[in-house]
Amino acid sequence: MARRQVNPTRMELTSQKKKLATARRGHKLLKDKRDELMRQFLILAKENMSLREEMENRLTVCAKNFALARASMPSPVLDTGLLITGQEIGVNVGAKNIMGVTTPTLNVKMKSANSADIYPYGLCFTSGDLDIAVKSLSDTLPVMLKLAETEKTARLMSAEIEKTRRRVNALEYTVIPEITETIKYISMKLDENERSNQIRLMKVKDMMLEQARGYEAVNA
């Protein structure tokens, strides 16, 4: 593992040690965040899958019902029948925070509380098949709305998990080993300097002793 380009000084050693402590702490926190996000995401993904399957099955049935309705009455009558809408839907968008991920909450408001308002046409010229088709679609709507919220949340969370996972891995496999290596390098270098200093002093002492002995020999 490559070490960082630093001056091998005591001051640098202290600052690298501080960095290592921060990196370790960040790594632990991010790992916890990732695990918790993952847990919540898995629950959400399962729910998302079952909702989607339910919606797809229901919508396929709806499509069949509408095909039947279209077959049993003249096309223009059906088209004009659906032209005017009695029901209107509004959504209140809120935001929820899941482990630092902002996710939407969608609160649906029907404009008209009367459930019969989904039939905006006169019952006189339209066939009963159309009523069945519209009813089946209206029954599917809550599933579709729940799915929209769940799916969006799941997608936002998966992006966040990916980001967190990358950070955890970068810390674990690059940053922390790099700093450890740097600390090792600095302390070895410092030790080396220490030893070389020691030896130099010993040598100097020897030389001085030698000299002193020389003087003694001359003076004697």
Place this chain on the structure above:
Amino acid sequence: MSRIAVMGDRESVYGFAAVGLDVIPVQENDEAGRLLRKLAESDYAIIYMTERVYHYLHNEIAKYEDALTPAIVPIPGVSGTSGLGVAMIKKSVERAIGSDILFGGKSNA
């Protein structure tokens, strides 16, 4: 108060008008992309889209992936489902976890 739109071929989406959604019939052409941008800029919280249009517009849709709204949700058209929606859930699980450990065993996609 935000609204909900349904985009797709006329056959697949006309029924949604009755239950109060805004129906926007589109073909798979440049017009669809322009309409999507217009919808996303105005106050639409959810945009349902038939799988074929979704597939055609996936480059445009990617721009709204990280935004809070609109939530763009693929729905099956009259011709039934192509498995796009399920495949997308699997992809997001794969993106988050690294491999599809949840639905890997299911073969219905």
